[in-house]
Amino acid sequence: MFEEVGTTTEGDLIINMGPQHPATHGVLHLVVTLNGETIKNVEPHLGYIHRSIEKMCESLTYRQFIYVTSRMDYLSAHINNHACAMCVEKGLQLEVPPRAQVIRVLMDELTRLASHELWWGAMAMDLGAFTPFFHAFREREVINDIMEETCGARLTMNYMVPGGVMHDLHPNFQQRVKDFLQLYKRKIHEYDELVTGNIIFQNRMKGVGIISPEDVISYGCTGPVARGSGVSSDVRKLYPYEIYDKLEFDEVLEDGCDSFARYMVRIREMQQSVRIIEQLIDNIPDGEFQAKTKAVLKLPKGEFYSKAETARGELGVYIVSEGGTTPYRIKFRSPGFSNLSALNHLVKGGKIGDLIAAMGTLDLVIPDIDR
Amino acid sequence: MWSLSNIAANIDQWLNANMSPTWALIVEMVIAGVAVIGLFAALGLVLVIMERKVSAWIQIRLGPNRVGPKGMLQSLADTLKLLVKEGMTPGGADKLLFNVAPFVAMIVAMLLLAPIAFAKDFQLWDLNIGVLYISAVSSISVISILMAGWASNNKYSLLGAMRSGAQIVSYELSAGLAVLAIVVLTGSLRISDIIQAQENGWWLFKGHIPVIIAFIIFIIAVTAETNRAPFDLAEAESELTAGFHTEYSGMKFALFFLAEYVNVFIVCAIGATLFLGGWMPFHIGNWHAFNGVMDWIPSSVWFFGKTFFLIFVIMWFRWTFPRLRIDQLLNLEWKYLLPISMFNLLLVTLIAIMGWHF
Numbered sequence: 001m002f003e004e005v006g007t008t009t010e011g012d013l014i015i016n017m018g019p020q021h022p023a024t025h026g027v028l029h030l031v032v033t034l035n036g037e038t039i040k041n042v043e044p045h046l047g048y049i050h051r052s053i054e055k056m057c058e059s060l061t062y063r064q065f066i067y068v069t070s071r072m073d074y075l076s077a078h079i080n081n082h083a084c085a086m087c088v089e090k091g092l093q094l095e096v097p098p099r100a101q102v103i104r105v106l107m108d109e110l111t112r113l114a115s116h117e118l119w120w121g122a123m124a125m126d127l128g129a130f131t132p133f134f135h136a137f138r139e140r141e142v143i144n145d146i147m148e149e150t151c152g153a154r155l156t157m158n159y160m161v162p163g164g165v166m167h168d169l170h171p172n173f174q175q176r177v178k179d180f181l182q183l184y185k186r187k188i189h190e191y192d193e194l195v196t197g198n199i200i201f202q203n204r205m206k207g208v209g210i211i212s213p214e215d216v217i218s219y220g221c222t223g224p225v226a227r228g229s230g231v232s233s234d235v236r237k238l239y240p241y242e243i244y245d246k247l248e249f250d251e252v253l254e255d256g257c258d259s260f261a262r263y264m265v266r267i268r269e270m271q272q273s274v275r276i277i278e279q280l281i282d283n284i285p286d287g288e289f290q291a292k293t294k295a296v297l298k299l300p301k302g303e304f305y306s307k308a309e310t311a312r313g314e315l316g317v318y319i320v321s322e323g324g325t326t327p328y329r330i331k332f333r334s335p336g337f338s339n340l341s342a343l344n345h346l347v348k349g350g351k352i353g354d355l356i357a358a359m360g361t362l363d364l365v366i367p368d369i370d371r
Numbered sequence: 372m373w374s375l376s377n378i379a380a381n382i383d384q385w386l387n388a389n390m391s392p393t394w395a396l397i398v399e400m401v402i403a404g405v406a407v408i409g410l411f412a413a414l415g416l417v418l419v420i421m422e423r424k425v426s427a428w429i430q431i432r433l434g435p436n437r438v439g440p441k442g443m444l445q446s447l448a449d450t451l452k453l454l455v456k457e458g459m460t461p462g463g464a465d466k467l468l469f470n471v472a473p474f475v476a477m478i479v480a481m482l483l484l485a486p487i488a489f490a491k492d493f494q495l496w497d498l499n500i501g502v503l504y505i506s507a508v509s510s511i512s513v514i515s516i517l518m519a520g521w522a523s524n525n526k527y528s529l530l531g532a533m534r535s536g537a538q539i540v541s542y543e544l545s546a547g548l549a550v551l552a553i554v555v556l557t558g559s560l561r562i563s564d565i566i567q568a569q570e571n572g573w574w575l576f577k578g579h580i581p582v583i584i585a586f587i588i589f590i591i592a593v594t595a596e597t598n599r600a601p602f603d604l605a606e607a608e609s610e611l612t613a614g615f616h617t618e619y620s621g622m623k624f625a626l627f628f629l630a631e632y633v634n635v636f637i638v639c640a641i642g643a644t645l646f647l648g649g650w651m652p653f654h655i656g657n658w659h660a661f662n663g664v665m666d667w668i669p670s671s672v673w674f675f676g677k678t679f680f681l682i683f684v685i686m687w688f689r690w691t692f693p694r695l696r697i698d699q700l701l702n703l704e705w706k707y708l709l710p711i712s713m714f715n716l717l718l719v720t721l722i723a724i725m726g727w728h729f
Contacts, residue, residue, distance in 0.1 A: 128694025353696035
């Protein structure tokens with residue numbers, strides 16, 4: 001599966017794409033071996049934004065370390081926090097109140113929507129169309145405003161805590177989410193008109209960046225990348241957490257295996273998120289928003305694992321506890337890292353333009369890869 | 372009535388009355404040269420602010436709105452900034468070629484302004500092979516891009532330049548064949564003859580469907596020739612950072628930038644001249660009253676109106692379409708546009724021979 005590194009021959013052109021490059025959306029460094037315009041090999045170099053979050057978490061208490069994880073996949077901050085909070089709750093054997101569960105799911109789905117919106121704009125921008133970015137941000141801003149009102153922050157929310165959520169919902173929350181859904185449904189057709197139906201876009205996406213279901217599994221790809229190849233991998237369906245098993249939504253599967261399939265998975269996933277939000281927004285139960293917990297949390301000795309479906313795939317949180325107030329070891333299984341590892345497989349033999357398009361459909365967030 | 376041609380004629384009279392004909396000609400040449408340089412700068416500034424405003428309008432934002440009334444002086448301020456910036460030459464670059472390339476781009480753009488008729492009887496050089504001159508000179512622009520890409524000692528620049536070379540050389544064929552359609556109908560390469568032939572209606576309306584096809588092919592081909600999106604592969608910023616001008620900064624970059632916009636103006640002006648009648652007002656056959664009313668609108672307004680409409684269309688392309696891939700770009704030209712335009716030229720020739728056009 002792994003190619004030998006450095007198989008360059010005379011006449012190959014080696015380009016260092018990044019760490020500062022407009023299409024890598026962060027400090028990803030790709031060493032691209034080219035034969036003319038054709039890609040022979042792509043080798044990602046990581047570590048430019050490594051902040052050793054896992055190590056930092058070992059010196060922080062179980063309440064504190066959750067806040068650091070917002071900075072991993074900053075576009076799915078809520079879901080990162082959620083996965084960590086669930087892992088701690090598993091250790092403490094805490095029961096989360098129903099109201100908190102619903103709030104968490106609502107926030108997760110809003111985050112997923114916002115993340116997919118940003119991906120849609122950035123992906124179109126990678127392909128040379130600037131306008132979709134602004135159209136995507138028009139809707140994303142509304143979500144950010146809703147988040148700001150309830151959580152106090154727009155990007156790194158730090159809203160989930162062990163046992164529930166930090167504050168209750170803002171009184172305006174329900175109304176503003178409903179307004180947003182109205183707006184979103186009015187504008188969603190623009191996405192298809194502007195990008196999906198465009199002939200140039202379809203030609204750029206269809207039949208390039210192909211990865212078979214077997215390769216998806218062997219590379220460990222998850223999320224929309226796996227579902228674009230028809231591999232069922234939605235944690236919300238396979239290992240339901242919170243109230244996902246009581247909700248009606250479909251796992252989006254496409255069998256195109258190409259860039260366009262991955263694109264369509266995300267577009268259709270946005271509609272599923274809207275569906276989930278619609279089911280919950282009028283049915284938020286009353287009650288506590290946070291379970292009663294001790295001031296200092298201590299996990300019993302042992303190993304705890306939980307996972308959640310972020311906008312990019314499966315995020316696993318693995319905590320080893322020695323019984324103290326801080327984790328002995330913490331490990332995150334981030335979706336971006338596995339998805340990036342398939343990049344070479346996706347683009348080998350393609351053109352430079354295919355590399356950019358395929359990278360766009362992987363929806364990479366570099367701090368999520370490096371951590 | 373004051374018009375551009377009156378002003379030009381008055382200056383000519385005054386100079387000839389006060390000087391010997393030779394000196395008058397020399398002074399007129401200097402005036403024309405200064406006017407072209409002024410026009411080059413002015414067009415660049417106007418088109419840059421226009422592009423920013425059009426893109427802002429398409430992208431639901433305001434665009435520049437701080438410098439001057441409604442931000443209209445923003446591009447002037449940007450140019451001033453670029454003027455005072457240091458003109459860097461990267462180490463390892465071919466210094467001569469690197470520094471000459473932007474001037475080649477600029478000179479090509481200026482040369483192309485010569486045969487364009489801006490208004491009735493207002494043209495720098497009405498040479499008898501005007502259309503041929505335009506196709507010939509515009510193909511020099513690829514040399515400046517290749518020079519810049521090669522001399523920069525940068526892999527992105529090199530890739531961009533090579534892409535641009537393949538692209539411009541291919542798309543020139545379709546653009547040339549589309550232009551030939553009008554030459555066949557008119558029977559002349561002279562710009563003023565082509566405009567005069569459209570006195571009773573523009574070729575776009577007179578020449579049936581084949582001319583409309585030629586017009587569409589012309590617009591696609593010149594968009595590619597001027598390296599504008601969706602054919603901006605030479606400077607595809609998400610792939611090659613900035614393509615052939617990655618290493619350029621300061622005024623040298625500004626010259627490339629301005630030359631691109633002036634080239635856009637020129638190709639749109641040529642499109643307007645060939646297909647939409649240039650400065651010729653909108654005339655319908657022998658509706659004399661209607662034609663008389665249309666003649667009241669000055670010819671320069673007609674010319675610039677049509678040209679800026681086409682420029683707007685090309686900007687509209689840029690802000691709506693994603694970019695093509697290099698192989699798709701060449702496929703589009705060699706497999707679709709070129710055969711279509713060749714066949715189309717035959718149709719136009721048939722129309723011209725049989726006299727089927729209006």
